[in-house]
Amino acid sequence: MSGALPEALEARLVELETRLAFQERALAELSDALAAARLENARQAELLRRALEELKAGGSPFYADPSEEPPPPHY
Incomplete structure (x- = not known):
């Protein structure tokens, strides 16, 4: 039984290191x-x-100067 605990801890550590590596890459x-x-x-x-x-x-060029425009024909 004592051998199972370190294997579980090692697996958890590997999982955490993997997550950290992905997070570091995502942050970069x-x-x-x-x-x-x-x-x-x-x-x-x-x-x-x-x-x-x-x-x-x-x-x-889209807006002409009003002073340069001729007066409308009704003036």
């Missing part, structure tokens, strides 16, 4: 994903900042 993958998301967020923030600067500077 999550860390990599978070780093990539932060880089993407910084890139998107820079694109948004540039787009807002262009809109403020009037560089957008």
Whole structure:
């Protein structure tokens, strides 16, 4: 009987070590994903900042300056 207890403890230890290894790998993958998301967020923030600067500077071809438009025909 004394031989069964250490085998059970060894099996439990192996199970815990296996779980720990999977958790460490998952943590590393999550860390990599978070780093990539932060880089993407910084890139998107820079694109948004540039787009807002262009809109403020009037560089957008989508909106014409009302002072440059001819008056409507009913005037």
